[in-house]
Amino acid sequence: MSSAKNKTFGLFGARRPLSAVPALLVLAFFTLAAGLTLAVGASPALAQHDHGAAHGSPEPEMIYSTTGVIVELDTANSRLVADHEAIPQVGWGPMVMGFRVAAPDLLDGLAVGDRVRLDISFRGQTYLVVDVEKL
Secondary structure, three states: OOOHHHOEEEEOOEEEEHHHHHHHHHHHHHHHHHHHHHHHHHOOOOOOOOOOHHHOOOOOOEEEEEEEEEEEEEHHHOEEEEEEOOEHHHOEOOEEEEEEEOOHHHHOOOOOOOEEEEEEEEEOOEEEEEEEEEO
């Protein structure tokens, strides 16, 4: 009868002693885990995605203006909701929507119901109010 130390198994055409099994299983596990990590990290559906960076060069920033009425202010989170006119350059019709503002002080002195001009920065699918003027 042969001892367990002399038993071998085949893996990819090579014969290895059974004592190598735990080390090979650990190696296989970490190789699989590393591959899954890379695959998930590279997936745009599963990772946050900068639309400009994904295409090799950043998209240029475009700034467009519109006028509207402030419907809601959230100074704690640097956001406002405005009922604004169309912005045809980006294919937006008139609508009520929320915006992040570039700096909290842009909301200073504003109140719900104020008529304003909004300068909105567009870069890819990202938009941000960069200036607000009370009219």
